[in-house]
Amino acid sequence: MPDSTLILDAKAMERALTRIAHEIAERNENSAEVALVGIHRGGVFLARRLAGILSGIWSQPVPVGTVDVGMHRDDLDRQPAPTLQPTMIPFDVTGKTVILVDDVLFSGRTARAALDALADFGRARRIQLAVLIDRGHRELPIKPDFVGKNVPTALNERIRVCFREEAAADSVTLEKRPSA
Amino acid sequence: MSWNRKHLLDIQSLSADEIVTVLDTARAFKAVGERAIKKVPALRGKTVVNLFVEPSTRTRISFELAAQRLTADIINFSAEASSLKKGETLKDTARNLEALNADIIVMRHSASGAPHFLARFLHASVVNAGDGAHEHPTQALLDAFTIREKKGKIAGLNVTILGDILYSRVARSNIWALTKLGANVTLCGPSTLVPKVFEKMGCRVTYNVEEAIAEADIINLLRIQHERQRKTMFPSIGEYTSLFGLTAARLARTKPEALIMHPGPINRGVEIDSQIADSVRSVILDQVTNGLAVRMAVLFLINGGKGPQEVAA
Numbered sequence: 247m248p249d250s251t252l253i254l255d256a257k258a259m260e261r262a263l264t265r266i267a268h269e270i271a272e273r274n275e276n277s278a279e280v281a282l283v284g285i286h287r288g289g290v291f292l293a294r295r296l297a298g299i300l301s302g303i304w305s306q307p308v309p310v311g312t313v314d315v316g317m318h319r320d321d322l323d324r325q326p327a328p329t330l331q332p333t334m335i336p337f338d339v340t341g342k343t344v345i346l347v348d349d350v351l352f353s354g355r356t357a358r359a360a361l362d363a364l365a366d367f368g369r370a371r372r373i374q375l376a377v378l379i380d381r382g383h384r385e386l387p388i389k390p391d392f393v394g395k396n397v398p399t400a401l402n403e404r405i406r407v408c409f410r411e412e413a414a415a416d417s418v419t420l421e422k423r424p425s426a
Numbered sequence: 427m428s429w430n431r432k433h434l435l436d437i438q439s440l441s442a443d444e445i446v447t448v449l450d451t452a453r454a455f456k457a458v459g460e461r462a463i464k465k466v467p468a469l470r471g472k473t474v475v476n477l478f479v480e481p482s483t484r485t486r487i488s489f490e491l492a493a494q495r496l497t498a499d500i501i502n503f504s505a506e507a508s509s510l511k512k513g514e515t516l517k518d519t520a521r522n523l524e525a526l527n528a529d530i531i532v533m534r535h536s537a538s539g540a541p542h543f544l545a546r547f548l549h550a551s552v553v554n555a556g557d558g559a560h561e562h563p564t565q566a567l568l569d570a571f572t573i574r575e576k577k578g579k580i581a582g583l584n585v586t587i588l589g590d591i592l593y594s595r596v597a598r599s600n601i602w603a604l605t606k607l608g609a610n611v612t613l614c615g616p617s618t619l620v621p622k623v624f625e626k627m628g629c630r631v632t633y634n635v636e637e638a639i640a641e642a643d644i645i646n647l648l649r650i651q652h653e654r655q656r657k658t659m660f661p662s663i664g665e666y667t668s669l670f671g672l673t674a675a676r677l678a679r680t681k682p683e684a685l686i687m688h689p690g691p692i693n694r695g696v697e698i699d700s701q702i703a704d705s706v707r708s709v710i711l712d713q714v715t716n717g718l719a720v721r722m723a724v725l726f727l728i729n730g731g732k733g734p735q736e737v738a739a
Contacts, residue, residue, distance in 0.1 A: 314454060317466040317726070327429055327730030329447075330454035366463040 253379070253397055254418040256410070262394035263292065266376055267299035269392050274343055277304040279371065281342045283311040285360050286331045288349030291409045292378055296347060311335035313346075315359035339368035345392075349407045351377040354388035379418060381405055429727040433545045433552045436561040437602040445603055448723050449571050455726070456719035458495065468726050469498035472529040477520070478555070479505045480536045484690055484714070485555050485564070489532045492721035498530075520544050530725060533557075551728045559593045559654060564724060565689050566599035568717040570607060572709055573644055575716065576685055581608030586638045588613075588670060589648030589697055591620045592659075596689045597648060601627045614638035615648075615670055618659040635670050639680050646687040647672055647697045663696055672698050677707070685709050 254262065274280050280300070284293030290312045297308040313335070316328040346360050357375055364373065376392035381399040397405065397420065408417045429447050437445070458466055474493040478486050486502065493500040503523070505511065510519055516535070523531060532553045533541050538560035545552040556562040574580050585604050591597045591613050601624070604611050611629035613620050625631050632638050639645055650666065660666055667673075672686065677699070686698070686708045694700040702708060 316454070317458070317468040322468055323729065325730065327451070327727045330451050330726075332454045332457035334457065362467070366461065366465070368462075 249422040250406070251420045252417065253405070253420050254395060256416040259378070259394070259416045259418065262378065263295055264299055266392045266394055267296050267303060270296070270300060270345060270376065271303045273374070273391070277306065279341065279343050280345065281309040281311065281337055281339070282345050282347055283313050283335065283364065285346060285348040285356060286312060286314040288407050288409065289347045291411050292349060293347040296376065309337040311337065313360050313363050315356055315363055318359035318362045320355060320359070333363060335367045339364065339370050341371050343372050343374065344370045345374045345376050347376045349378045350405045351375070351380045351390055352383055354384045354386035357388050358386050378407065379405055429730060432728060433541075434563055434724050434728055435541050435545060435552065435554050437563045437566050437599045438561070440606070442606045445567065445570065445606060448567050448720065448727065449574060451723035451727060452567070452571050452716070452719040455722040456716065458722070459715070459719060465495050465497060467497045469493065469496035469729055472498040472729060473527060474498045474500045474530045474532060474725065475523045475528045476500060476502045477523065477531050477533045478503065479510060479516070479540070480534045480556070481505070482534050482556070485534065488714070488717045489555060489721050492718055492725055496722055496725055498725070516540065516544070517547070520548055524548055524550050530728065553724060553728065556595055559595050559598070561599045562595040563599050564717065564721055565596045566603040567724070568713055568720040569600055569646065569687060569689070570603050571716045571720050572687065572713050576709060576712070577643065580604065583609045583643040584612065584641050585609045585644040585646060586612045586614060586642040587646045587648065588635065588638065588672070589615050589619070590650045591615055591624060591648070593619070593651035593654040594648050600646065601629055605629060612638050612642070616660045616666065635676065636679060639676060639684070642680060642684050644685050644687060645672065645680065648689065649691065649693055649697060667696055671696060672702055674699055674701065677702055687713060689713070
């Protein structure tokens with residue numbers, strides 16, 4: 247049984263998302279050109295919730311797409327093929343400010359793959375990165391623009407994010423894995 | 427969901443879960459084909475060889491485009507122009523291709539079991555693109571994908587396969603795939619081409635075409651494989667059409683939502699009435715589109731990291 251510490255409960259997660267949404271609104275005055283793209287799986291839930299909050303702030307719908315980075319990973323021949331979900335970008339990326347959304351930022355390799363995947367859909371005006379948790383240990387020059395919570399971690403720890411869409415309630419926990 | 431196989435040799439040895447994994451993965455690749463840029467870097471730097479010892483156009487082109495859309499390099503190797511004509515054995519040909527560092531060999535061969543034979547001694551992955559009358563796994567996967575896409579499910583559907591079953595690898599692979607996924611499969615055709623022994627594969631055999639298609643949700647028509655028949659299996663093409671061809675009159679007695687499938691190439695006016703082939707009931711061209719997505723999924727999955735391998739000398 248791994249040790250686990252609660253990082254965010256449902257209310258704290260909601261507050262973090264509300265704050266990120268307001269920061270996005272502050273940074274992007276031209277609301278009409280903002281679109282969100284969630285990275286499968288957790289990022290998709292978060293992108294939909296952020297879009298809900300932002301459409302309230304701006305009084306207009308905010309387009310949401312989803313991206314699966316599985317076809318763009320850099321470790322495809324090192325492990326079994328990942329499960330893929332369709333990438334769906336139901337708007338023209340060209341000229342938009344696209345905000346990539348993910349639950350946990352770690353090595354940065356997923357964000358790198360998502361940038362590559364997004365490039366095939368058009369030339370975005372700019373791309374920003376929003377994450378619920380930044381746990382450090384970057385292996386690529388990637389920096390988030392919006393962060394829910396910075397959580398210093400050890401490499402043998404893992405961040406577990408549960409969403410009310412598929413679990414009992416929202417929560418973020420830090421779990422210690424027995425050292426191998 | 428998981429996929430740990432190095433090769434795709436047949437449907438018979440796959441589990442229902444593995445089949446569903448291919449179909450789910452193919453959904454993602456179908457979306458790639460609908461974009462302006464229809465290419466992903468998943469197989470960048472890999473080499474795929476189309477080793478077609480038996481002629482084929484549509485399957486070869488489908489695999490070729492699938493490999494290209496995954497950013498793999500692909501070379502085509504056909505029997506007519508190859509050293510196999512000069513007496514080289516299949517094993518030596520394959521070893522030569524492997525010496526060029528081919529990662530995946532897609533093979534069609536007139537001998538049943540030829541891809542299984544290659545898989546025993548090659549380090550490369552092998553994909554069966556049709557071996558004799560044995561199996562054509564990617565055809566069955568694309569048929570299952572098309573059924574699931576159009577009907578939303580496979581379990582519980584009535585699927586009738588009509589035509590030359592005996593000489594058809596498409597029929598065998600489809601029977602394995604569809605029964606594993608819970609469909610009720612009925613086979614129909616001339617008794618010389620639909621032996622009762624197929625019932626052992628878990629399907630129903632009938633020689634009454636009206637009865638076979640009356641309750642069908644899917645009618646999959648097969649071409650007569652003249653090239654494999656060593657003797658006359660029925661009196662004439664005309665008689666086949668009148669007894670088993672899908673005519674407008676027969677279609678009128680099927681369920682209105684029943685869909686017509688055909689692996690191609692179709693023989694208009696023989697197994698299928700020309701107008702039916704072009705009607706809204708026909709999903710024949712959807713099968714072609716889906717075939718590309720399914721083959722991308724197969725190449726993607728077998729390219730996944732490989733565990734310890736056993737390779738015979």
